[in-house]
Amino acid sequence: MRQSFLTYRFYNLPLLFGNKPIADVYVSLNDPHSFMLLQVLSDIEQRFNLTFRLYLVTNTTLSSEVDAALLKQWAIKDANYIADKYDLIKVSSFPEMKTLVTGQQTWLLHVKTAEQALEVFADTWSDNFTEHFPISTPVITAQINNQRRMFRRGYHASGAVFFCGNWFSGIDRLEHLELLLIEKGLSKKESKVSFNRNNLKFSDVPKENIDQSPVEAFVSLNSPFAYLGLIQAKKMTEHYQVPLSIKLMLPMDMKGGVISEHKQRYMLLDATRVAHKNKIPLKEYAKPLNQGVMNIYSLFSFAELKNKSYEFILAAFDAIYVTPIDLELDRNIKLICQKIGINYEDAISYSEENDWQQWSEKNYLALNDLGLWGVPCFKYKEVSCWGQDRLVQIEDAILAT
Numbered sequence: 001m002r003q004s005f006l007t008y009r010f011y012n013l014p015l016l017f018g019n020k021p022i023a024d025v026y027v028s029l030n031d032p033h034s035f036m037l038l039q040v041l042s043d044i045e046q047r048f049n050l051t052f053r054l055y056l057v058t059n060t061t062l063s064s065e066v067d068a069a070l071l072k073q074w075a076i077k078d079a080n081y082i083a084d085k086y087d088l089i090k091v092s093s094f095p096e097m098k099t100l101v102t103g104q105q106t107w108l109l110h111v112k113t114a115e116q117a118l119e120v121f122a123d124t125w126s127d128n129f130t131e132h133f134p135i136s137t138p139v140i141t142a143q144i145n146n147q148r149r150m151f152r153r154g155y156h157a158s159g160a161v162f163f164c165g166n167w168f169s170g171i172d173r174l175e176h177l178e179l180l181l182i183e184k185g186l187s188k189k190e191s192k193v194s195f196n197r198n199n200l201k202f203s204d205v206p207k208e209n210i211d212q213s214p215v216e217a218f219v220s221l222n223s224p225f226a227y228l229g230l231i232q233a234k235k236m237t238e239h240y241q242v243p244l245s246i247k248l249m250l251p252m253d254m255k256g257g258v259i260s261e262h263k264q265r266y267m268l269l270d271a272t273r274v275a276h277k278n279k280i281p282l283k284e285y286a287k288p289l290n291q292g293v294m295n296i297y298s299l300f301s302f303a304e305l306k307n308k309s310y311e312f313i314l315a316a317f318d319a320i321y322v323t324p325i326d327l328e329l330d331r332n333i334k335l336i337c338q339k340i341g342i343n344y345e346d347a348i349s350y351s352e353e354n355d356w357q358q359w360s361e362k363n364y365l366a367l368n369d370l371g372l373w374g375v376p377c378f379k380y381k382e383v384s385c386w387g388q389d390r391l392v393q394i395e396d397a398i399l400a401t
Contacts, residue, residue: 202236287320
């Protein structure tokens, strides 16, 4: 019902009155990914019958479990990776407070279009202002109200587009927006998807020339993107004939982290969308509780010893996202072992002498040393990245060898 109403409001109703359909864009002046997004909106407006309505929000919503300095360092690095992929303006450091405040004031006074918004962002990130404004209560209030509007619509962070009840996070999800616009007949001419440069290429190269260092995949059971990323990493490593090493991490909520309801809901919806695109089954989400996680983790070392680590974790993911079964029940764990061809009793005996918490903590510390924190993350030689959207970064590193 809600989806139908939003489609009518943002798509059908404007067309009824001879106007272009509307997509809302939520950006923060202190978010480098918002800057990247704004740089490509004019391209979409040129290719599709669509108009953007812009909302400035206070800031990206920081995760309580992530160090702010670490998150900012990653954001600059990742935004510049996107800039390299799409030939966009890069950023070097976050704006100073006086520049940020001036940019926010300027936005409120002058921004009506995507082009005007981009100009304010460019001036803010390069500190092109000749004079600076003091903090203004109306500006702060406007941003807070926009932020609340974004929350009410079920989203949690800046740098995103909202259209017909669907959220599209940053440039990485514009491919899905393009497909939706094409489906609704909004192309001005025959249009192809442009924002798909984060897709794996599976290049045909001589395998004997590729460095055989392993691709390390840091994953946990409670992340649907870890499930999707692991499957895609397996396809990639098999194609290039390099080893895949799975590094299990304790789920964030078992380490005291809290993920907002908005973020959890979006993650599952977005993961379902990505799964459909990549033809990966994702039908359910039977989130394993603490004991279910520990049942899998305690037997992982034995599966790894028998060269069945991928099969074991994939079977666990299948139990969570495809044909849900309760991982807290020993009989289900035994069925998983039988399915992949390892002895359940031997696995139990081995687990009594090998503490999974030790290697899990070691994996956590290794990830922190890379300047990363969540899952999925991937590493190949000296290149590391966060998120299944960045697997192409690992593929590029493999091809560079």
